[in-house]
Amino acid sequence: xxxxxxxxxxxxxxxxxxxxxxxxxxxxxxxxxxxxxxxxxxxxxxxxxxxxxxxxxxxxxxxxxxxxxxxxxxxxxxxxxxxxxxxxxxxxxxxxxxxxxxxxxxxxxxxxxxxxxxxxxxxxxxxxxxxxxxxxxxxxxxxxxxxxxxxxxxxxxxxxxxxxxxxxxxxxxxxxxxxxxxxxxxx
Amino acid sequence: xxxxxxxxxxxxxxxxxxxxxxxxxxxxxxxxxxxxxxxxxxxxxxxxxxxxxxxxxxxxxxxxxxxxxxxxxxxxxxxxxxxxxxxxxxxxxxxxxxxxxxxxxxxxxxxxxxxxxxxxxxxxxxxxxxxxxxxxxxxxxxxxxxxxxxxxxxxxxxxxxxxxxxxxxxxxxxxxxxxxxxx
Numbered sequence: 001x002x003x004x005x006x007x008x009x010x011x012x013x014x015x016x017x018x019x020x021x022x023x024x025x026x027x028x029x030x031x032x033x034x035x036x037x038x039x040x041x042x043x044x045x046x047x048x049x050x051x052x053x054x055x056x057x058x059x060x061x062x063x064x065x066x067x068x069x070x071x072x073x074x075x076x077x078x079x080x081x082x083x084x085x086x087x088x089x090x091x092x093x094x095x096x097x098x099x100x101x102x103x104x105x106x107x108x109x110x111x112x113x114x115x116x117x118x119x120x121x122x123x124x125x126x127x128x129x130x131x132x133x134x135x136x137x138x139x140x141x142x143x144x145x146x147x148x149x150x151x152x153x154x155x156x157x158x159x160x161x162x163x164x165x166x167x168x169x170x171x172x173x174x175x176x177x178x179x180x181x182x183x184x185x186x187x
Numbered sequence: 188x189x190x191x192x193x194x195x196x197x198x199x200x201x202x203x204x205x206x207x208x209x210x211x212x213x214x215x216x217x218x219x220x221x222x223x224x225x226x227x228x229x230x231x232x233x234x235x236x237x238x239x240x241x242x243x244x245x246x247x248x249x250x251x252x253x254x255x256x257x258x259x260x261x262x263x264x265x266x267x268x269x270x271x272x273x274x275x276x277x278x279x280x281x282x283x284x285x286x287x288x289x290x291x292x293x294x295x296x297x298x299x300x301x302x303x304x305x306x307x308x309x310x311x312x313x314x315x316x317x318x319x320x321x322x323x324x325x326x327x328x329x330x331x332x333x334x335x336x337x338x339x340x341x342x343x344x345x346x347x348x349x350x351x352x353x354x355x356x357x358x359x360x361x362x363x364x365x366x367x368x369x370x
Contacts, residue, residue, distance in 0.1 A: 069261050069262070070265065071261060071264045071295070071296045071297075072261050072295060072296070142265075143269070146262075146266055146351070146352050146353060146356065147353050147356065148353070149351045149353045150351065151258065151259070151262060151348075151349035151350065151352075152261075152262065152349055
């Protein structure tokens with residue numbers, strides 16, 4: 001039917017200089033999430049991922065990339081740019097967590113409160129957001145997702161392959177365990 | 188876009204195999220895209236040939252409001268700037284009525300037309316070989332049509348699986364590379 005292979009491989013490889021990565025660099029499993037801070041499913045996945053990172057603290061690292069669906073989630077782009085602005089000050093994951101834990105309040109004023117709470121330089125933060133310094137970066141993430149076959153949020157890639165099954169804790173645990181080398185796993 | 192041509196290669200049939208599983212035979216690359224006219228709103232009709240000279244992305248989907256369709260169309264809505272770079276027109280088609288499409292498009296803020304393959308039900312989907320007889324809905328099928336009205340790429344996704352947009356963008360890039368004069 002088609003000569004195109006279906007896009008189930010991560011097109012943009014994980015890059016430690018570019019990506020936001022949580023977990024050990026030598027982890028056997030790299031989990032890439034394409035997510036949207038205003039997406040309720042991503043909010044649920046956030047809790048699952050926290051569990052996974054705690055359970056597999058030696059074996060899994062998480063990469064977060066932006067995939068805001070701005071037409072249905074009007075605050076998603078702002079939230080994504082805010083996380084990047086926080087990232088520029090070394091606080092990406094703190095902002096990422098604050099956004100997912102406050103998905104019902106992603107207006108500018110609320111986001112400024114989270115920025116304050118995590119100790120950002122507020123002048124720099126406000127300036128970056130107002131100037132749209134990270135608009136392009138968020139779009140880059142989005143397009144890399146599109147080219148990799150991301151078809152909604154959240155979409156996960158496990159070691160570069162799209163994970164098409166469910167992403168509840170049990171399913172993700174099984175998917176991750178199957179990727180951890182047996183010898184390594186039996187430690 | 189040229190007038191509708193009878194498709195004699197037999198690829199348009201949709202049939203149900205012995206185990207009850209559908210097997211659609213979508214029109215294949217190289218075949219001329221059959222022209223059609225359908226309602227986009229209760230009082231407005233859209234003719235496929237209206238878009239001739241531009242690539243067209245035909246998105247057949249089972250139903251307005253169903254969760255996967257929502258994600259799929261929301262995704263295309265979000266990617267419109269990329270489709271626009273190729274001067275491509277995105278068109279959604281399902282068997283829902285124009286009134287239903289109207290409400291759905293407004294609710295989801297969709298910026299491309301949804302056509303109602305409503306009467307006779309599913310006729311255009313049948314012509315393209317992507318109607319599910321027993322279910323009474325279209326397949327989740329994609330056709331990328333080149334500016335000359337020839338199908339460049341087609342794909343039928345399992346009903347519950349959002350096919351994403353990478354295949355569409357690859358096809359549009361191939362068309363742009365082949366026919367730079369059109370864009």
